[in-house]
Amino acid sequence: MVLQLSTFHWEGGAGVAAARLHQALLHAGVDSHLMVSQISRPGPQTTAWADSPWKSKKAWGNFVLERLSFLPYEKDKSVRFAFSPATAGADITDHPLVKQASIIHLHWINFGFLSLKSLEKLFALGKPIVWTLHDMWTFTGGCHYNRGCERYLSHCCYCPYLKKPGEYDIAFAQFEKKLALYQNTPLTLISPSRWLDDLVQKAVLTSGKPSQAIPNCIDTDFFKPGNRAEARKALGLPADKKLLLFAGANTQDPRKGFTYFQEAMRAPGLADAEVMILGKGKAENFAHLPVKAHFLGKISDANQMVQAYNAADVLIVPSLEDNLPNTIMEAMACGTPAVGFDTGGIPEMIGHLESGFIALSKSASTLSEGIMWVLKHNADGAVSENARNKVLQLYSEEVIARQYSKLYDSLLHGQ
Template sequence: MVLQLSTFHWEGGAGVAAARLHQALRNAGTDSQLMVSEISSPAPHTTAWADASWKSRKAWGNFVLERLSFLPYEKDKSVRFAFSPAVAGADIADHPLVKQASIIHLHWINFGFLSMKSLEKLFALGKPIVWTLHDMWTFTGGCHYNRGCERYLSHCCYCPYLKKPGEYDIAFTQFEKKQRLYQNTNLTLVSPSRWLDNLVQKAALTNGKPSRAIPNCIDTNFFKPGDRIGARNALGLPADKRLLLFAGANTQDPRKGFTYFREAMQDPDLAGTEVMILGKGKPENFKDMPVKVHFLGKISDSAQMVQAYNAADMLIVPSLEDNLPNTIMEAMACGTPAVGFDTGGIPEMIGHLESGFISKSKSPSSLSEGIQWVLSHNSNGAISEQARAKVLQHYSEEVIARQYSQLYDSLLHG
């Protein structure tokens, strides 16, 4: 049995990716169990660590303690959730599922689910560990994305996220702990993008460790092309406008690059288009957009997400740092082309001038050029077909489950 461990369940990019992989493996006949901190909705072969009210309180307490422990060090509140000290977490080493597991498969485990001590106890069991990285935390001194700092290539210290960066700051300390933790562990690192796998191979903490790139997966029978007019009617959107979709868990997160999108929309050639926005935020955040905005808020229902993708002419992803965004995969599976910046794993997903357009990072004019290219080249649906074909070939459940099954077999049978 393979035990998948994830803080979140069907929530956030990493939580969704972990749940989808678990589902794909089960469908392919692999005995996968998923343990999350707390379950968002009942699901087969899925267990919450917090399966009693006192444990729910403990899970919340661990999250609070984890954040409070960073508070005295944080540079300002904009970095509050961008660095995880991993000082608080659940001890799951004696959990029945952990004892039964032949392989322990970690996903995103921060925010009070597993601490450095929790990991130490898990690793001490001597079982093969597979760790799918959903950001850079595994090989840094605590940041989830490095924002240009390259000290993780040698040794973290003088961390730019801290109020008082120093030679022996908390990034230095966590780096040292991870170094000891990884030393004698049967650890295989998996990155959803080749971009992240390349960083894994360069990082001081992980170079020399077995690593590979295996993308996240998606249910292509659920995320599929549908009736555009019907989708627009259901969401109260105009039937006759060209609609550009921006979807971010937090639209105000600077990492998602919304300001570049706003600037791109000032191009007079885009004056006739309108914008759909999904995610956390408030309508007033978008009042200075130069075109009409349809703010749909946060959508948790997957069927509604499919409608949103089908309603849009394209997805815009101006992220400044990103691994392998689920939104791109979901949109393309629905036959909705994507335009994104040349950052992280995005260029691996969007075939430039085939299934979408890759724009120069931080360039509103290049973003505008990409939007116009898709609008002018997709009138017959050729770009949409290419987008769907790319997902079927590289990200379908069957394709990814097979790659993970082969990895598990190689770890168990050499």
């Protein structure tokens, strides 16, 4: 039995990716179990660690404690959730599922689910550990994305996320703990993108560990092309406009690059287009857009997400740092081409001038150029078809479940 461990369940990019992999493995006949801090919705072989009122309070307490432990050190509130000290978490070593598991498969485990101490106890069981990285935290002194700092390549210290960076700051201390923690552990590190796997192999904490790139997966029978007119009608969107979709979990997060999208929309060639915006935020945040905006808020219902992708002519992803965004995979599965910056794993997903357009990082002008390229070249649906086909070939449930099954077999039987 393989036990998947994830803080979140069907929430956030990492939580969705973990739940989708679990679903794909079950469909492929793999005995997979998923344990999350708290369940978002019931599912087969899915268990909440916090399965009682007391444990729910404990989970919340661990989250608060973990966040409070960083508070005295944070540079300002903009970095509050960008650094995880991993000081508080649950000890799950005596849980029946952990005892039954042949392989422990970690996903994103921060925010009070598992601490460094929790991991130490888990690793001490001596079971093979697979760890799918959904950001850079595994090999840094605490940040989830490095924002240009490359100290993790040698040793974290003088951390730019801290109020008082120093030679022996908390990033240095966490780095040292991870160094000791990983030393004698049978860790196999999986990155959803080749970009992240390349960093894994360069980072001091993880270089020399077995690693490979296996993408996240998606249910291509659910995320699929649909009727555009019907989708627009259901969402109350105009039938006769070019609609550009910006979907960020938090549209105000600078990492999502909304300012570049806003600037790109000033291009004369896009004056008649309109914008759909999904995610956390308020309608007034988008009052300064040079074109009409339709703010749909945060959509949790998966059927409505499919409608939103099918309503759009193109998805815009101007992220400044990203691993393998679910939004791109979802849009492309629905036959909606994407335009994104040349950062992280984005260029691996979007085939430049085939299934979308890769713009120069932080360049609003090439972003608008890309949007116009897609609108012009997708008149006959060729770009949409290429987008859908790429997802079928690389990210479908069967393709990814096969790769993980092979990995699990090799760890258990040395094949």
